Amino acid sequence: MPLHQQFSRRFIDRFMTFEPISLIIFALMAGGIFAFLTLTGEVLEGDTHAFDEEILLALRQATDLAVPIAPSWVTHAVGDITALGGVTVLSLMTVLAVVYLLLARQTAIAIFMFLSIAGGWVVSSALKLGVARPRPDIVPHLVEVHDMSFPSGHAMLSAVTYLTLAALLSRAQQYRSTRIFLLATGILLTFMIGLSRLYLGVHYPTDVLGGWCAGAAWAAGCWLLARRFIEREPKNSISIR
Template sequence: MPQTLWNRIEFSLLAAGIIIAGALWGFVELSEIARDAAPHAFDTDILLAFRVAGEPNNPIGPSWLEEAMRDITALGSAAVLIYITAITIIYLCMIRRWGAALFVFVSVAGGQVLSSLLKLGIDRPRPDLVSHLAQVHTMSFPSGHAMLSAVTYLTLGALLARFLPGRATTLFVFGVAVLTTLMVGISRVYLGVHWPSDVLAGWCAGFAWATLCWLVSRYFLRPGEEADQDMR
């Protein structure tokens, strides 16, 4: 194996390890905040910053912004993420990318299971400091929207990056995936259905899981190997 290629692999392993370790450390620290009986000042200050001063039921910004935030938060809903994932898997199967299809399914489904288990670990109620501008039915920590949007969009971004030409295209795809994930998380705080620490924890868990899946794919999913290139 050429030395330059080996150096790149070592750097990828190191970078992935740092991301996973940092994300897990962040999640543990945020879980301690979530276990506190009283809301942390960090959470309350940011949550109230999205509301008009003295009016906890009135979000900042024009009326259309509230509706836009509901549209953005839908990008992290289970229905939308399942729809996007299913379409991706069906397409990959149609072009006989069996390995890639399995990778997407295991990554996203595994992230969903992990998110559900993490919510069972800490029974944190939803914020009662401000009104909820969207319907919610589960516990607050961590944010499932933030975590699953990170898992889904970053996983799909990593998959696309393996087959797209040029570094600029790769950076663009990852940029869109990260931006979408961030917007979904911010929308959850704006709508008052999550504490900021819930969203940060969701991002930490989602980024750690997506990075782990990406690392596994580098060694078990080779471009072209999972496809029948001759389409026989």
């Protein structure tokens, strides 16, 4: 059989033979996409407006909407947490992770990780421009913002970056406990960053939910592709098993 036919057959066989964990990841990806599309429809129709406003108002003092309900030190901590979802920090984390994988001779995962995260960032920007939802103005913003509101860039990009980093870095780990720790850390950071955007008054709750759904779906899709086609063992290039 010619080489290109062997390659094609191995690629198709590898894609079609799903393991149970791969089916779970696929279900998470499909569920995230469905939830995002459903939520986007509700947002565009204005059905979530009352819910969004109620949550934002509940996080502020009734006598002064510029003052959060928590002490000032909490506001300072939330500002630090939200910075973890900013472009500067996410870019630095991505570069450091890619360099680590390259030094560990995990070239395939390093390249795939960079392309996955960069692609997620492009999708996030496109979704914001497509929906073009203005930022909430019901409460004063505690940080300066300029772009559109839905989906939350911090929520989506943190999910894309931290979940993808956790999923792909875990493939280079020998022990199950370290893989679980990486995934739990990625989920925790994504969750905290999304909530910080609500507290600061710069996003509606549905913005954050939309960002989580889209980002998690993207990360799950990347994880699924990595499990199917990228070797876990150190290699100098991507290989098909």
